[in-house]
Amino acid sequence: xxxxxIARLDAQLATVVTAAAPGTLALPGVGVHLxxxxxxxxxxxxxxxxSEAAFAHRCAAAPLEVSSGKTHRHRLDRGGxxxxxxxxxxxxxxxxxxxxxxxxxxxxxxxEGLSKKDxxxxxxx
Numbered sequence: 001x002x003x004x005x006i007a008r009l010d011a012q013l014a015t016v017v018t019a020a021a022p023g024t025l026a027l028p029g030v031g032v033h034l035x036x037x038x039x040x041x042x043x044x045x046x047x048x049x050x051s052e053a054a055f056a057h058r059c060a061a062a063p064l065e066v067s068s069g070k071t072h073r074h075r076l077d078r079g080g081x082x083x084x085x086x087x088x089x090x091x092x093x094x095x096x097x098x099x100x101x102x103x104x105x106x107x108x109x110x111x112e113g114l115s116k117k118d119x120x121x122x123x124x125x
Contacts (some may be wrong), residue, residue: 028102029094034087041084052125059084061124088124095123 014032017039018025024035041059042049049055056062060080095102102123109119
């Protein structure tokens, strides 16, 4: 009985997300549940998110500088929506596995001296 209810709710969610964000679903690595989470994180008043950087800050994917002396590095902001950050992480993982452009970006940035963790941070942003 619960499996049938889950299937029915998943179908309803797919209908709503397809109507609300068809462009997001068309992106590689983005499924119904991840697109729904990103839509929830954006909220009803999407006009207040003026740029990609504002959305990245809201999703806790914006880099914060934690430099000291001659060391220059960044870390992720831990103050944002952690579920949205998880959705972005899953999208990056899937794209690294299946998208040739994303793998090429990883290789290029690794040659530039960034670690895989830093490249994934850049991809989430």
